[in-house]
Amino acid sequence: MYDIRLVIADDHEIFRDGLALMLSRQPNINLVGQAGDGRELLELLATTEVDVVMTDLKMPLMDGITATRTLLQRYPHVRIIALSMFDEEELIVEMLEAGAKGYLLKxxxxxxxxxxxxxxxxxxxxxxxxxxxxxAAMIVKSRFNPYRDAPPITFTDREKEIIRLICLQYTAQQIGEKIFLSKRTVEGHRTRILEKMNVKNTAGVVVFALKNNLISEAELL
Known part of the structure; x- marks a missing residue:
């Protein structure tokens, strides 16, 4: 695996430095720059080859959403991750609609x-x-739809049953007990489901399932 060239943009220097220190120990991640706001981020990318940008949503001079829209017009190959606080759901949705590929809580x-x-x-x-x-419900109702151009994905009845139970926060052990399968068999199904959906975790399964009518919002309440 070759180095992923990364830039961090956040107006809190202590947070940036802590993140940079942690990532400096990762052999496949190369931190090539830091920025304190959206303008600095765009100036940095004008002279630096970058694969992935992690950017705060709220920054002075230019926020992360505006910077993302501009950045992707100039450098459409760059992948962007939003960094957010727990109460910024609307901004996270805006960031995804602007072109971010993912988001993380700080x-x-x-x-x-x-x-x-x-x-x-x-x-x-x-x-x-x-x-x-x-x-998850806000993302489903938004303009963000990474599945728009993807070929149709089919799931077996058994997979649909497991998808629903994953969305309801059942563990592999609990799913197995409920539908009379071993934990190992359930984990195998879960791995294939994530691969089909092209997601990495339960949150991705929930959003995909809601977006594709495999479960209803009412069932999650």
Missing amino acids: NADKQEIIEAITSVFDDKIFYCRQTSSKL
Whole structure:
């Protein structure tokens, strides 16, 4: 695996430095720059080859949403991850509509941050594990639709049953007990379901299922 060239944009220097220190220990991630606002980010990309950008939503001079729209007009190959606080659902939706490939809450752990970077680099959509039912429903109702140009995906009746139970937060063990399968068999089904949907976690399954009418919003309440 070769280096993923990454830039971080956030107006809080301490947060940036902490993130940079953690990522500096990852052998396949090369932090090539930092920016304190959207304008700085655009200036940096004018002179730096970048694969992935992690950017805060709220920044002075130019916010992350405006910067994302401009950035993708100039550099459509760049993958963008939004960094947000827990109460910024509407801004997260705007960011996805602007072209971001994923989002993370700022309190995400190291493993999830690395997973998000590698996922969007591989052109997958990444939904934060802490995605609430409210945010999932907002994403479904938004203009954001990464599945628009994808070929139709078919699921077996068994897969549809497991998808519904995943969305309802059942564990593999609980699903197995409910539909009389071993935990290992359920985990195999789950792996294939995630591969078909091109998502990385339960939050991705929920959004896909809602977007494609495999479960209703009312069932998640």
